[in-house]
Amino acid sequence: MNAHLQPTGSAYFLTQETQQSERHTLSVLVDNEPGILARVVGLFSARGYNIESLTVSETEHDKRLSRITVVVIATPKTLVQIKLQLERLVPVHKVHDLTAEGAYLERELALIKVNGTGDQRAETLRLADAFRAQIVDATVESFVFEVTGKPSKIDSFITLMQPLGLIEVVRTGLAAISRGPEGM
Incomplete structure (x- = not known):
């Protein structure tokens, strides 16, 4: 030993x-x-x-x-x-x-508020679509997106939204579950 x-x-x-x-x-x-x-x-x-x-x-x-x-x-x-x-x-x-x-699965949900005016409005929507972000609220001045996935995916989306006018982020925290037929 x-x-x-x-x-x-x-x-x-x-x-x-x-x-x-x-x-x-x-x-x-x-x-x-x-x-x-x-x-x-x-x-x-x-x-x-x-x-x-x-x-x-x-x-x-x-x-x-x-x-x-x-x-x-x-x-x-x-x-x-x-x-x-x-x-x-x-x-x-x-x-x-x-x-x-x-092996286990982990997911998180985030609500992300971004400015949505001018030329950046179209770019914001294009990136949201690429990340499969759902629009849960839209005004003429802003969007609120719902993004789910691994924390790294959410981090990447937030990073891309910063130069486009990121206003606010709310995250749920991680939910995780083991893979396979057995439960806890």
């Missing part, structure tokens, strides 16, 4: 010591009850862990279960700590690291 993977009296020795931070998407199944989101966020806040994206919604109404999708950028050691601490919260049923478990 490598010296850096020797037991130290802690379960954290199982993770190789590196300082390389990685982006991970965690899916957390919890009871849908008041205060659970505050407890999960408090866990991150109290330990100084940053949340890149957070979404939560009831997924099984009859069982009163909600799914929290959290995107974090952390070192492997910190990630192990996050998962273990989440699993210890009482209303948490399951914690899955979708990134580590293999």
